[in-house]
Amino acid sequence: MKILLVLLLPIYILYYTYDYFKNGSITFGNIPTIIEFLIFIFFIIILFYESMQENSEVVLYKRINFWVCVGFLFYTSGNFFYILLVEKFFDAQMSIKNQLILIYSIVTIIKNIIFSLSFLIKETPQITNNSISYVPDLDLEPTRSNTN
Amino acid sequence: MYLLEADPSGISKLMFIGTLGMLTLAVGIIVFVIFHQRKVIRFQMEMKKMENDKQQILLNASIRFQEEERQRIAADLHDDAGPLLATARLYLNENLVNQEKAQQLQSIISAKQIIDDAILLIRNISHSLMPPTLKNFGLESATTDLFQKINGSGVINASARFHDYRDRLKVEQELLVFRVVQELVNNVLKHSNAAFIHLTQNCSGNNLYLRIHHDGKGIVQAEFDKLNQSTQGLGLKNIASRVNVLNGKIFFEIDPSQTYFKITLEIPKIPIV
The missing domain is CATH 3.30.565.10 (Histidine kinase-like ATPase, C-terminal domain)
Structure with a gap:
């Protein structure tokens, strides 16, 4: 998955640059942002899946990185439609624009709260069980010398 | 599509529903992940407990076996080697010097025989170990x-x-x-x-x-x-x-x-x- 992420990054940068020069710096290009959000959601789900497969004794919600991912998931999924439809609202009334800003702000505030809470989590270190299963030596020690 | 072509208020409705849907989906994923992981951890802990119990049974069995083996060897030494050596000692008591030559020789031969038996017995115990x-x-x-x-x-x-x-x-x-x-x-x-x-x-x-x-x-x-x-x-x-x-x-x-x-x-x- 890391390889996929590394491969996607230059492709995304190239596309973003292409979109920037195509539309000009003044116009807002929402397609690259939508792609960015989709990549984010995809990799967060992959990360959750990998965490589920992990042989760990620490529950996910006691890990900082889990809550950081949750924050990003909220932000990207909550603002997905906002970014998708933002061009349609350029000429909308101020009251509708305010509604959009409200939704955007609520999602962003939730994300920030989740991020802040993640810093309060005290991560318990993973206990690795290195103890060897002990089976006593059953062979009695004395009279080992072999004198025929 | 209808909503996309509609006026800004229609699009606003679409955005509201879409955002709500996406957030519900996100919450669903998070809840599923948390509950699934908890279930997996519980299962792993149960497995670990079972494994520990099994190890404990094996350990107890090993200790019991060791004790039984020690008791067997102790019994062999006490019941067989002990009397043999005690009998040999009887033949070789202090009165031996006061006895007649022929009787002395007989006692020494008997003691030698018993000591040979004891050696054989101890060798057998050693070989069984x-x-x-x-x-x-x-x-x-x-x-x-x-x-x-x-x-x-x-x-x-x-x-x-x-x-x-x-x-x-x-x-x-x-x-x-x-x-x-x-x-x-x-x-x-x-x-x-x-x-x-x-x-x-x-x-x-x-x-x-x-x-x-x-x-x-x-x-x-x-x-x-x-x-x-x-x-x-x-x-x-x-x-x-x-x-x-x-x-x-x-x-x-x-x-x-x-x-x-x-x-x-x-x-x-x-x-x-």
């Missing part, structure tokens, strides 16, 4: 020797054949394997009423295989596992713990023809360095 053949010549010789002795008793037809044992196992491994074989053979002799017992050895990949066939009463894997979990079957627990130490596997099967039982030992090879 660590067979010299195993130490000096390895598993193949010790096992063949064991089976020849059993066959020599005339009670049962016993034979052992090693097909591929060019690379000897580590000494500790050989001892453990030999003990397992000894215990299995003892069980067959004690409980199965078999007419024959046959051992074959072979290698495959990095594993060594030993298979014991006998035509008496035997057990299958399910019974072995059941006895292993219960408080009964000390010998079987001892076998299981030794196989565990060897990182090996043991299989108890009955032949499809239902005429004889098979016990197969699979041991990963660690040759002598």
